[in-house]
Amino acid sequence: xxxxxxxxxxxxxxxxxxxxxxxxxxxxxxxxxxxxxxxxxxxxxxxxxxxxxxxxxxxxxxxxxxxxxxxxxxxxxxxxxxxxxxxxxxxxxxxxxxxxxxxxxxxxxxxxxxxxxxxxxxxxxxxxxxxxxxxxxxxxxxxxxxxxxxxxxxxxxxxxxxxxxxxxxxxxxxxxxxxxxxxxxxxxxxxxxxxxxx
Amino acid sequence: xxxxxxxxxxxxxxxxxxxxxxxxxxxxxxxxxxxxxxxxxxxxxxxxxxxxxxxxxxxxxxxxxxxxxxxxxxxxxxxxxxxxxxxxxxxxxxxxxxxxxxxxxxxxxxxxxxxxxxxxxxxxxxxxxxxxxxxxxxxxxxxxxxxxxxxxxxxxxxxxxxxxxxxxxxxxxxxxxxxxxxxxxxxxxxxxxxxxxxxxxxxxxxxxxxxxxxxxxxxxxxxxxxxxx
Numbered sequence: 001x002x003x004x005x006x007x008x009x010x011x012x013x014x015x016x017x018x019x020x021x022x023x024x025x026x027x028x029x030x031x032x033x034x035x036x037x038x039x040x041x042x043x044x045x046x047x048x049x050x051x052x053x054x055x056x057x058x059x060x061x062x063x064x065x066x067x068x069x070x071x072x073x074x075x076x077x078x079x080x081x082x083x084x085x086x087x088x089x090x091x092x093x094x095x096x097x098x099x100x101x102x103x104x105x106x107x108x109x110x111x112x113x114x115x116x117x118x119x120x121x122x123x124x125x126x127x128x129x130x131x132x133x134x135x136x137x138x139x140x141x142x143x144x145x146x147x148x149x150x151x152x153x154x155x156x157x158x159x160x161x162x163x164x165x166x167x168x169x170x171x172x173x174x175x176x177x178x179x180x181x182x183x184x185x186x187x188x189x190x191x192x193x194x195x196x197x198x
Numbered sequence: 199x200x201x202x203x204x205x206x207x208x209x210x211x212x213x214x215x216x217x218x219x220x221x222x223x224x225x226x227x228x229x230x231x232x233x234x235x236x237x238x239x240x241x242x243x244x245x246x247x248x249x250x251x252x253x254x255x256x257x258x259x260x261x262x263x264x265x266x267x268x269x270x271x272x273x274x275x276x277x278x279x280x281x282x283x284x285x286x287x288x289x290x291x292x293x294x295x296x297x298x299x300x301x302x303x304x305x306x307x308x309x310x311x312x313x314x315x316x317x318x319x320x321x322x323x324x325x326x327x328x329x330x331x332x333x334x335x336x337x338x339x340x341x342x343x344x345x346x347x348x349x350x351x352x353x354x355x356x357x358x359x360x361x362x363x364x365x366x367x368x369x370x371x372x373x374x375x376x377x378x379x380x381x382x383x384x385x386x387x388x389x390x391x392x393x394x395x396x397x398x399x400x401x402x403x404x405x406x407x408x409x410x411x412x413x414x415x416x417x418x419x420x421x422x423x424x425x426x427x
Contacts, residue, residue: 047255114306151247
């Protein structure tokens with residue numbers, strides 16, 4: 001039950017729509033827009049927390065807290081810096097840490113006048129945040145499975161995965177070099193796509 | 199003498215992006231990212247990977263009343279803000295305006311920990327020309343500001359634990375390497391070093407030590423930037 005039906009609709013929430021919904025929340029405090037964002041992101045945020053080992057109750061609670069933050073901070077979302085998915089990911093990640101620590105977490109302030117060089121659309125950046133996401137998505141698909149797996153583990157490791165890695169008995173050096181290869185490939189994909197655009 | 203930038207390694211930035219660093223090292227990475235555009239870009243790229251992976255997760259069912267519960271919390275928070283006289287809950291986090299009292303241009307991330315005047319912190323001398331002030335941080339590890347007067351050389355030393363240093367102002371030399379604002383130096387117990395403040399101004403650094411990294415399992419250890427392979 002629950003979100004069976006709305007989920008179908010939510011699956012079709014493409015990045016430009018997500019960004020316009022965030023804008024509607026920020027500028028008009030639009031509850032319908034928020035509802036659509038909620039149906040798309042809250043179940044994914046909860047899934048992220050479950051992957052990291054939270055029990056169902058804690059995952060639900062943190063997912064709800066994260067969505068409250070999405071509402072409250074919608075006005076600080078900057079589409080030139082991050083896609084909505086990336087922004088929500090950082091909120092969920094930070095909420096999870098807050099929950100574990102009950103302490104503050106250092107956060108980069110994109111408007112900080114001390115940023116060097118000053119923030120703003122980087123002159124050499126050839127694509128915006130949602131284009132970057134799309135290229136990353138494609139590049140992740142093209143990674144050899146063994147490399148894609150260590151990237152996923154880096155973000156979503158839980159006890160189960162550590163156990164799997166222990167079982168497979170992969171030498172640490174192998175895992176580390178796979179991760180380096182993956183990062184190099186992802187960066188190269190971003191750079192190459194950028195050059196194609198020129 | 200090398201003048202190249204000393205950026206944080208991928209492992210350290212990735213450990214921060216994925217949420218596996220403790221608070222003192224997170225503070226160091228965020229402050230470094232504010233001062234080093236290339237590292238900031240790497241951090242944003244890694245967070246974008248997190249966003250893409252979040253998108254692709256199989257959604258988990260929420261409680262049926264979850265959206266209503268969240269809307270109620272939003273309403274309660276709005277009432278609370280109105281009662282507190284807060285103009286707008288949307289406002290960006292408080293950021294000190296204008297020139298800070300100590301005249302130093304430090305990233306806002308760090309300012310939230312050290313306040314508007316670093317000279318007002320509880321400084322204690324370590325030796326002639328070197329003093330330190332503890333910064334209150336949450337879980338694990340220890341963070342401090344260290345101030346080395348211009349020209350002072352810290353005697354050769356090694357560390358009992360691991361140490362990460364971020365230059366905030368001024369510069370120091372360690373052997374052939376020069377560390378300028380935004381630069382990071384990682385040292386483990388085997389590293390034997392003797393930094394010397396260079397230039398005309400004192401060198402101010404953020405130093406994180408003895409941080410037991412909250413990292414477990416093969417992938418966790420993999421993200422530990424101090425483990426060399």
